[in-house]
Amino acid sequence: MNGMPESLTISSEDFQAIRVIFQDLFNQYDIPYPSSGSVLLDPSYYSDCCAYAFSKGYSVTPSSEVHRHIQIGSIMGQLAYGHLPDRAAQIYVAMFTAVLVWIDDVAQSDVERARSFCGCFINGRPQPDPGLELVAQTLHDAAKLYAPVQAAMIVNSALNFINGSVLEYDLRDMKLSPEAPEYPYFVRTLTGIAEAFAIMVFPSDVPFETYIQALPSIMVFANVTNDVLSFYKEELAGENINYVSRAAFARGVSKVTALRTIANETISADRRARKVLDADKQTREAYARFREGFTLFHVASRRYKLDDLGLWERP
Incomplete structure (x- = not known):
């Protein structure tokens, strides 16, 4: 180094x-x-994820808001959840990741859009724009892939995340108490x-x-x-x-x-x-695949700048 x-x-x-x-x-x-950036996106997997979005009425183009995030979600699914035997589950986790990474960005750039989501979702109202509607449709699909208890936990986790992202913005200047x-x-x-x-x-x-x-x-x-x-x-x-x-x-x-x-x-x-x-x-091997892929997702992304640290060298 x-x-x-x-x-x-x-x-x-x-x-x-x-x-x-x-x-x-x-x-x-x-x-x-x-090596950072060493993971190549599986084009067929990415294509399947885009097809999922299209099936929900969302057109994925290079200029669409969620386009880049579907790529991120596809890499996460490919690395950390590629062991899942069900292709539909692999696609779902990629899209789940994509729409929530997207709404996290929305909460930072236009918090009122993100703020509107949970009220519409809980009350069964249509979302005000196509991106938010894609988020809602993706969450609804949890019930198609998972048992009721697990599906409810997955959706609850997503709703907490969206609320938490809004709260982080609202409370960004709050003084922390020791x-x-x-x-x-x-x-x-x-x-x-x-x-x-x-x-x-x-x-x-x-x-x-x-x-x-x-x-x-x-x-x-x-x-x-x-x-x-x-x-x-x-x-x-x-x-x-x-x-x-x-x-x-x-x-x-x-x-x-x-x-x-x-x-x-x-x-x-x-x-x-x-x-x-x-x-x-089965569960032992599933977790082993996940933990390695989840870590690799962070390391292989240039977003985290870990190449700066020369981690393959001795300190």
């Missing part, structure tokens, strides 16, 4: 500390670090969609009791892996509205110290999930 990027605003000491934390995370996960240490993770659970992503790891015909006890740990893994691997790019951008920053304030420590603690928490959660699932071969 030839040194820190010229545009870096992080101190040299913190840069090296972040690098070591990330290296330790990958070593503990026992997942090889791949007497509310649980608040940072409360917000994170709202905006993580981890419950839905954890349930969708497993084929829909797998009995719920074979993996339900692992769900809390898988949810921590999904939420916090994302938080840890997003931290570097967010620090570069000077962002403070994220879980690591809130947790650092609540715990009275530096961001890097909070990052180290949070990384250790997700490593522990991953171990617990694997132990719970170890007795059942």
Whole structure:
């Protein structure tokens, strides 16, 4: 590694500390670090996802709002959920990811559009525009693929995410209280969609009791892996509205110290999930495929700028 990027605003000491934390995370996960941008989108899978959107009355073109997000969702589905035996489930998780990543962007650029969604959805009213209607139709389809309990949990997770995205915008200037240490993770659970992503790891015909006890740990893994691997790019951008920053304030420590603690928490959660699932071969293998693909999704995306850190080299 030839040194820190010229545009870096992080101190040299913190840069090296972040690098070591990330290296330790990958070593503990026992997942090889791949080259950034090394994953190619499966064109047939992407085409099937576009066809799904079209079947809901949404025309996918290069200029359509959700176009880029369907690509993101397709990569997530391809990497983290390609083990699912049902093609319809693979397409669904990609579209679920796509529409919620899109509405997250909407909440940041035009929060009133996102704010209108839940009221229309709960009251059974048509959404005010095609993008939001695609979100609604995608959520309704959970009941076609999953048992009622799992479908309700998936939809509830999505609604919490949309509400949480709006709340994050509305409360962005709210002063945090040091007497509310649980608040940072409360917000994170709202905006993580981890419950839905954890349930969708497993084929829909797998009995719920074979993996339900692992769900809390898988949810921590999904939420916090994302938080840890997003931290570097967010620090570069000077962002403070994220879980690591809130947790650092609540715990009275530096961001890097909070990052180290949070990384250790997700490593522990991953171990617990694997132990719970170890007795059942199908669920054990499904989670193994998910955890590797979910991590690769973040690493292979240039969005997270992890190539800057030279994680394949010794610190």
